[in-house]
Amino acid sequence: MGDRYLVGIDLGGTAIKMGICTIDGQILGELERPTPKGSYVDVLKTFRTMVDELLQGLGLTKNQLTGIGVGVPAFLDVKKGFVYEIVNLGWKNVSLKEELEKLFQLPCYVDNDANTAALGEMWLGAGRGSNELICLTIGTGIGGGLILNGHIYHGAIGMAGEIGHLPVRPVGGRPCNCGGHGCLETETSASAMVYYAKEAATKPGRLKELSDKMGTITAKDVIELAKQGDPASIQILDQVSYYLGLSLAQLANVLNPQKIIIGGGVSKAGHFLLDRVRTHFIHFAIKKIGESTEIVTAELGNQAGWLGAARLVQQRLE
Amino acid sequence: MGDRYLVGIDLGGTAIKMGICTIDGQILGELERPTPKGSYVDVLKTFRTMVDELLQGLGLTKNQLTGIGVGVPAFLDVKKGFVYEIVNLGWKNVSLKEELEKLFQLPCYVDNDANTAALGEMWLGAGRGSNELICLTIGTGIGGGLILNGHIYHGAIGMAGEIGHLPVRPVGGRPCNCGGHGCLETETSASAMVYYAKEAATKPGRLKELSDKMGTITAKDVIELAKQGDPASIQILDQVSYYLGLSLAQLANVLNPQKIIIGGGVSKAGHFLLDRVRTHFIHFAIKKIGESTEIVTAELGNQAGWLGAARLVQQRLE
Secondary structure, X not given: OOOOEEEEEXXXXXXXXXXXXXXXXXXXXXXXXXXXXXXXXXXXHHHHHHHHHHHHHHOOOHHHEEEEEEEEOOXXXXXXXXXXXXXXXXXXXXXXXXXXXXXXXXXXXXXXXXXXXXXXXXXXOOOOOOOOEEEEEEOOOEEEEEEEOOEXXXXXXXXXXXXXXXXXXXXXXXXXXXXXXXXXXXXXXXXXXXXXXXXHOOOOOHHHHHHHHHOOOOHHHHHHHHHOOOHHHHHHHHHHHHHHHHHHHHHHHHHOOOEEEEEOXXXXXOHHHHHHHHHHHHHHOOHHHHHHOEEEEOOOOOHHHHHHHHHHHHHHHO | OOOOXXXXXXXXXXXXXEEEEEOOOOEEEEEEEEOOOOOHHXXXXXXXXXXXXXXXXXXXXXXXXXXXXXXXXXXXXXXXXXXXXXXXHOEEEEEHHHHHHHXXXXXXXXXXXXXXXXXXXXXXXXXXXXXXXXXXXXXXXXXXXXXXXXXXXXXXXXXXXXXXXXXXXXXXXOEOOOOOEOEHHHHHOHHHHHHHHHHHXXXXXXHHHHHHHHOXXXXXXXXXXXXXXXXXXXXXXXXXXXXXXXXXXXXXXXXXXOEEEEEOHHHHHXXXXXXXXXXXXXXXXXXXXXXXXXXXXXXXXXXXXXXXXXXXXXXXXX
């Protein structure tokens, strides 16, 4: 049988990231391709081509693979590997695990991409050595994953981990596309920062200057200006930190995680953001929880998704 | 070997509740005794006397027992069965599992009493058939337990499930003895209801009349007056329901439980309270979570604790 390798795939709305690694998580090769628009069949074809390309480049054959894991931006039945819907790709009701196993003749496993990213961080990133993690990825939206007892936690109908939809600001919060309002996502995502920055840019100041000059403002701009001392930008960061710290304390007081891992674009603000989040977190957390819970930034970046997807295979076979 | 029976013990600050049941949860006998004040040694002696009494009454012998489970109102190391502290009983650093096994020469298991109550409800109560539960007991304080994947979830250092200390009212909430403020416990426990009722009783109305007549007000009074249509009492119930509904949505959006089980004195308000809680819950929950999560009252009352403790034995041996 010889060596056994794992393939992980991170299916995104714009790109497919794929990699191959050993069962110990040593990365042997990676590939990225644009996600084909159209039927899921085209995506599966691309998967196949990419796997072949990866194997060929490494001088490996398919029978040296243990299996393939895929993270998808979808609501799905994890056990069956059945995807109910991927809005961004127009998928509906795809028996993805079945189709993958037909195509590759290998054990294939499918999970939500925020979950695989969390698993990746536990395996090889900021969560190494921890079995209890709350992970969130703060970008345009907020994705979340819970690792409990060393495994992705799915909940009753597979929806667990939707940290972005924790209603942290019930009064005065903005409406959310989940049907709720004042969700963590509407208050602390990159889009939320841009929203509040545009609001601030109606008054004179550096945000207005930037907005007038560039025609727009990004979350990165807000973070940059805050670091430079701009009061309106600092106020936005403070507000984001407050709601992040509060919501994380709400969760941590009940879940008692070892670590909270924050990834995504907004986490690039680094200590500037995290120190503020930590202050609010400690304020609202039970003393022992405040003392024992580490809040750290994600380490794997774009690789977390496919690495976690690869790890899925290993975990399911264990 | 013959039949195998389980003993469950619920160690409370004022009473010890103990029972014996079959591995299928059929109750054979129950006992209740006041909790001895003083050293833990006295409590162990009482355990021993009670077990002997139960066995004798049923014509059973100790070697027909599979093991003994104990729920304690403590922060503890569950794996080691080591109790750090039971404030109400003045216990500190007791190797309870070890002491119990020395005393009974049987496998013994120890867990937090809110956790065993949750496990009891899953096994034989309102959570039968569900593997994913959020349980809370609303009395003087609020106890909580999470059942995830069919087992008590303990978190990184055994503190998971402290639902009473979810900071649900960060602005305007009362300080909590956990070090935080605006906790679910300070806003929705029986004590909280009494606090808000006494506040309301400074103004003319039925709460004031009752308070003047009786010299005090209980949570039961507030519920009763609310049911009779007293506006001030209804307002207190509404506020309690709002914070309960909100906090449960905050948790359910992330944990995706099958059911939320509410027990304890306050839950005796029944539909009058639960319908209000549900309305707020649905308002703040992700649509699918709002639709799929049942909120129900606990069924086992005082038996939940010892039954769950008995179940501990069975689960650990499985």
